[in-house]
Amino acid sequence: MHIFRKSDSKTNKESEVVNLDSSDDFKEFTSKHSDSSSLELRRKMNRGIKYFLMIMAIFASLMTLFITLYLIIEALPVMTSFRQIRELLFDNNWNPKEEHFGAFNLLLSSLIVTFYAIIIAVPFGIGIGILMAEFLPQKSKKIVKPTIEIISAIPSVIMGLIAFRYLAMIIQQTSFALGLQELLSSGRVAITASITLAFMTVPMIASLTDDALSAVPSNLKKASLALGSSNWEAVSKVSLPHARSSIISAIILAFGRVIGETMVVLMVVSNNPALNKGWFNPFQEIYALPSAIAGEVGDIVIGDAQWSALFFLGLELLFVSLIITTIGRNIATGKISFKFITRMFKKEYWTLKENKHSKNDGYFKLFTMRLRKTFTRKVPLKENKDLNMDTRNKSKVKIGRFFDDTIQEKEETINQTKTELRDYYSMFRKNSSTKKKITERTFKIIFYLLLGMIIGALLIVFGVVVYDGVQNLWPIDFIQGPSYSYMQAGHYGYLKSAIGTIIVVGTAALIGLPISTFAGIYLYFYIKPTNRFCNILRNGIQNISTIPSVVVGLFGWGIFVNIFGWGKSILAGGFTLMIMMIPIATSTTIEALKQVPFSMRHNALALGSTKWESIKDHNLRYSFPSIVTGYLFSISRVIGETAPIILTVAASVYSPSIFPDSLINTGVSMLPFDIYILGLFTDKLYPNSFSWAMTCALILLLLAIGLFIIGQILRSKFQVKYE
């Protein structure tokens, strides 16, 4: 009966009930049970589980490395000489048939599309973000925010289809009506894709802006209001500058995400790598990196030069988005500062009043000195941000915090407030109040207009899909998939593809969700947030989400389809989508775990439970509804992924049964693929193909948005507040 491990455990299992009438009875009874044989088992279990969780977390976080390494290996044949690499990176003659692989224009095309998409999305995103954070009443925010977020749940292939059929036409006709044929002879140009991508990016920028502004200490804003500033002044002069770095980071992160987006550009823009109209002209046809990968992978010989070149493109795309995203994240965490840019625009910066140097020193010397000072300035590091960028500002529970915040922290914010206020105080006095009101109202109106436009566009998208797609919903054709011969006769059925989609995504969920949950539990409970190992694991998992989906598809195609020899099949597709699911599900799991305070676990520990028991019986159990909500959310995010499934599963198959026959070596018809294929057919060759594409889009939209909305509702329902 010692409290040490070596204690000999004499087992005596009590099967009959012992009467506990007096304290002595009870004492004897519990002492008998305090060193039963199960203790050793519990300890082993505790240790075993810990290692199991660790392996899962390591596996998940090594995924990015696997993918990168594999891409490098496959791309090696075209990287043997410096000349070859130079050609790939800087030449602009992309002609695979003649073995010319100059991919410079492909990268440039991607940059053009992305650049204009972001330029268009930024005013909308920031405007709506400000509106949500500062002006909308709490009640309407509760409706507006999820509505805006629904946009991000629309599968990109549907947006591509709509833009291809409608937006391109509208743009073309407008340009003809305005007599701008020379500028714009076709609608299938970069700007059309940019507009579509911008629409899809607005929710990301808006919600990150909203988070950043909501994270501004409320006393800061209140204090400036108390000094007589208008609401808008408080926002523009206090909150916005305070949240500046987070907003800039949001924009850069959005850039990193859009550049990997495949389907819209692939479907909307006519492929043309020439870029005749100059480098930054958006009114021309382009050929973007992801389009090249997704479009050309189908018809190449394994192992030839084009194969390697495509993997090189994948690698290039991966690195570009990784670098951009890393920069964005580091700005958010304060490791890279953009303050010096804004400072340089101020007069005082150059006049250097406080400087000790005399005027005789010369302008150049002062300039260089100033520069050196700005760049060597120490930037305070903020805390390591959590996995989920969207929600990182919301959580207040800090890992490892046992009790209340330290007083020191509070004092820091107060001091910060004081100094910032002093800076702004003088400004407020200058403006007169009527002028203030007018500016405030003007900005408010502009923001509401922006919001209205976005919601209008969302409604139009829904409207178009429903209007065009609803006619084919009934009667259900139980067997047919998009088989060409049947299509020519106008026959098609969506049911089989819907089932195929569910099966493939279900396979992905079956493998990916447990891994993510285990990894999330390990990251949240088992590693100290200050640990370097923890940072590596977290960043590893986070980085998966920055890999463009087409690159994941390329990896899946190389590994699962070809090397494992599974062919295009459910397994290959399931594993590929699993990779995409892991980062999302891991971060939703961590967010869910954060909702239950550590004190639950501590109370269990104080009763003598092992660490694993304290997690399993309490924190995990109480947060499980939220974790399941996260599952739904993750599934809704990958169900519309198109590029990866084009490469790994989807095929136009005709077979007499609704369900696929085999897990490997048989392609499956899936909704996103059907939308892509049917959408690009012409109605002359295949009657009704467009309306059938829209029917598929409607079903897919219902699946994706349905899961998303159910997830949102469940989330708000299960968000238990533990005091």
Add this chain to the structure above:
Amino acid sequence: MSKEKKKMQISTKNRIKDNQNQKRDYKIPAEIAARVKNFNFYYGDLRAVKNVNLDIMKNKITALIGPSGCGKSTFLRSFNRMNDEIPGFKYEGEIIFDNRNIVSKTTDLIELRSKVGMVFQKPTPFPQSVRKNIAYGSKIRGIKNRKQLNQIVEFSLKRAGLWSEVNERLDDIATQLSGGQQQRLCIARTLSVWPEMILFDEPCASLDPISTNVIEDLLVDLAKDYTVIIATHSMHQAARISNKTAFMYMGELIEYNDTKKIFEKPDEQLTEDYITGRFG
């Protein structure tokens, strides 16, 4: 910068200084429940408990008093090693309990914690039924017999003086109970595994005066069977219920003596100042 970083890394490693010979016999007199020797505790570089020496008497109530941030909770949590949950902790010295040094690497925390129970400041019932709350400690120890579990629940609730209030609603969710009842539920939960020592960290801080009185009476009663250590801000509470009082200040143990002596004629000026409310 790099030096700082290195320092951080060293300090965040959890360490327990354990250079004593394991075979050494830690015999302490029978009337002493725990003996603290040259004990230090660090949060990273912050030394929160400084060189404390004292004896905790068996079946007595020992009160820890002192201004906020003086290290009462930290010291208290060392007795069942709950401090291990905080990143960057470090123990130094000895706490001898059950003839062993519990601040040692080889200590089995599961067994230690079933012998040294703890009740936290905020009542934290698990969001489950009252019955499940109490039975949890026994269930994880492998007791599955329902009748037996019910007996344990009944006994523990009776001992905590809660039985008459909740025996009709054993299957209600425990979070529906009043704050005072919740705290007594937490006490009953701790009693269900029969610890030898129970640690209370300001158990009445969030309760109304009546519930506080009930719990204070309960503590006096519990001291017949258990050794009790309580950290408290209330001088009245310490004076009313405790047998021994330790006054801590900035992590140091300033004075430790019989409660009567401390409150009537303390040896140290600092203690007197604190008790008479003469410092802020």
